[in-house]
Amino acid sequence: MAFLIEADRLKTVLRASTLADGSRRENSGEHSWHLALYAMVLADQAAPGVDIGRVIRMLILHDLVEIDVGDVPIHSGDGTAHASAAVQAAEAAAAARIFGLLPPDQGAELLALWQEFEAAETPDAIFAKALDRVQPVMQNLASGGGTWVTYGVTSEQLDSRVGTRVARGAPALWDWVRARTRAFFDDRPER
Amino acid sequence: MAFLIEADRLKTVLRASTLADGSRRENSGEHSWHLALYAMVLADQAAPGVDIGRVIRMLILHDLVEIDVGDVPIHSGDGTAHASAAVQAAEAAAAARIFGLLPPDQGAELLALWQEFEAAETPDAIFAKALDRVQPVMQNLASGGGTWVTYGVTSEQLDSRVGTRVARGAPALWDWVRARTRAFFDDRPER
Numbered sequence: 001m002a003f004l005i006e007a008d009r010l011k012t013v014l015r016a017s018t019l020a021d022g023s024r025r026e027n028s029g030e031h032s033w034h035l036a037l038y039a040m041v042l043a044d045q046a047a048p049g050v051d052i053g054r055v056i057r058m059l060i061l062h063d064l065v066e067i068d069v070g071d072v073p074i075h076s077g078d079g080t081a082h083a084s085a086a087v088q089a090a091e092a093a094a095a096a097r098i099f100g101l102l103p104p105d106q107g108a109e110l111l112a113l114w115q116e117f118e119a120a121e122t123p124d125a126i127f128a129k130a131l132d133r134v135q136p137v138m139q140n141l142a143s144g145g146g147t148w149v150t151y152g153v154t155s156e157q158l159d160s161r162v163g164t165r166v167a168r169g170a171p172a173l174w175d176w177v178r179a180r181t182r183a184f185f186d187d188r189p190e191r
Numbered sequence: 192m193a194f195l196i197e198a199d200r201l202k203t204v205l206r207a208s209t210l211a212d213g214s215r216r217e218n219s220g221e222h223s224w225h226l227a228l229y230a231m232v233l234a235d236q237a238a239p240g241v242d243i244g245r246v247i248r249m250l251i252l253h254d255l256v257e258i259d260v261g262d263v264p265i266h267s268g269d270g271t272a273h274a275s276a277a278v279q280a281a282e283a284a285a286a287a288r289i290f291g292l293l294p295p296d297q298g299a300e301l302l303a304l305w306q307e308f309e310a311a312e313t314p315d316a317i318f319a320k321a322l323d324r325v326q327p328v329m330q331n332l333a334s335g336g337g338t339w340v341t342y343g344v345t346s347e348q349l350d351s352r353v354g355t356r357v358a359r360g361a362p363a364l365w366d367w368v369r370a371r372t373r374a375f376f377d378d379r380p381e382r
Contacts, residue, residue: 005333007228008211011221020199030202033224036251037198040301041293053244056251060227102232110231142196 003101006067013066016073016150020142028063028071031135035059038131045170046127058117058128061110068094074136075151079161091118120165130169133162137177141184155185194292197258204257207264207341211333219254219262222326226250229322236361237318249308249319252301259285265327266342270352282309311356321360324353328368332375346376 011029018025036056043052063071069090072082081087099111116122120129137158140146148158158181167174202220209216227247234243254262260281263273272278290302307313311320328349331337339349349372358365 001329004225004229004232005211005329008225008330008333011210011217011225012212012214019202020196021203023203026202027221029221029224030218033220033227033251034195034199034202036224036227036247038195040248040251041195041297053247056227056244056247057231060224060231060247106232138192138196139199142199 003098006098006101007064009067010064013063013071015071015136016076016147017136017139018143018146020139022143022146026139028066032060032063035062035128035131035135038135039128042131042170042173045130045173047123047169050123050127054113054124055128055131058113058125059131061114062117062128062132064098064114065091065094067098073147073151074133074161075147075153075157079157088118127169130166130173133165134170134173134177137162137166137181141180145184145188155182158185194289197289197292198255200258201255204254204262206262206327207267207338208327208330209334209337211330213334213337217330219257223251223254226253226319226322226326229326230319233322233361233364236364238314238360241314241318245304245315246319246322249304249316250322252305253308253319253323255289255305256282256285258289264338264342265324265352266338266344266348270348279309318360321357321364324356325361325364325368328353328357328372332371336375336379346373349376 010032011027013028014025015028015031016025017031036059039052039055039059043050046052046055069087072087074082076082077084095111095114099107099114101107102110117125117128120126136147140148147153153161159178163174163178166177201223202218204219205216206219206222207216208222227250230243230246230250234241237243237246260278263278265273267273268275286302286305290298290305292298293301308316308319311317327338331339338344344352350369354365354369357368
């Protein structure tokens with residue numbers, strides 16, 4: 001219960017992306033819920049052998065470390081901040097603290113699931129990462145550009161920072177989405 | 192994708208309960224995320240044979256109908272509004288519309304899962320309902336009373352409106368929580 005009450009704080013961590021209607025910034029708790037729903041609905045986009053139940057669990061807990069570290073937007077720091085060594089070390093420390101609130105066996109199990117997500121090497125984690133990357137794209141398309149406008153992102157930067165991850169876990173999904181992002185960027189005046 | 196974008200609106204549906212720190216009202220999207228985490232962490236409280244993966248899926252989608260109907264607090268209308276025939280009919284219509292945004296086979300599957308949750312007759316649904324009822328209790332305890340103060344709820348009303356549902360799906364959990372709710376109400380002056 002101490003863990004579950006502490007987890008409540010994820011609802012106060014604000015992301016760079018907004019709701020689809022652009023009315024306010026999204027928080028990491030509701031973002032995690034939305035991703036779990038993505039996994040349920042887009043399960044047919046996963047590679048054979050992917051365990052959607054494990055993917056959903058990964059997505060439920062994948063952002064808990066942000067309670068300590070905050071959200072580091074994918075396009076911030078010209079696309080380099082998100083995966084920096086400093087951020088990764090801070091997130092590892094946060095994971096140790098937060099999952100350490102659980103009984104030891106359970107804490108170790110959830111920590112391992114988070115580490116698997118972060119490493120993005122297993123088929124389950126690769127699909128989970130694809131969904132984590134594609135949902136903000138859909139939010140930005142819905143809200144008229146969102147963080148692409150905020151951070152001055154180009155279509156090519158979107159492909160390299162986001163598209164490669166989505167395509168790795170859900171190639172047909174990225175084909176579908178990329179047609180829409182290309183249309184979005186093509187319709188914008190030259191920057 | 193039309194369904195997933197529509198689902199985003201659940202993040203704008205406000206519940207009566209607040210965050211654990213009392214800073215603002217909780218929305219139904221982040222509430223659904225928190226419940227999925229409850230299911231992961233409290234799986235050992237479920238009856239034998241409960242499929243936690245199905246419970247998590249039920250909890251992810253259980254409140255989507257609130258996009259059309261809004262949240263009807265459990266203690267509103269002196270405890271009668273939540274399960275009224277009018278609310279149930281409105282929620283059924285909302286489910287038909289919202290799950291109708293999905294491809295027909297998938298929409299039927301998710302609608303059936305929502306209906307199973309609402310009926311609260313299968314072991315999976317009974318456990319999911321128990322978590323849906325106990326999370327606001329924990330939020331209220333953390334925030335100093337929350338909706339119990341708002342609606343003038345007594346310890347006995349809490350037992351009958353909430354405790355019976357929690358105890359049905361997770362009896363040991365309710366024993367643990369009830370000791371804390373009793374202590375909370377005992378410490379309050381007579382109303």
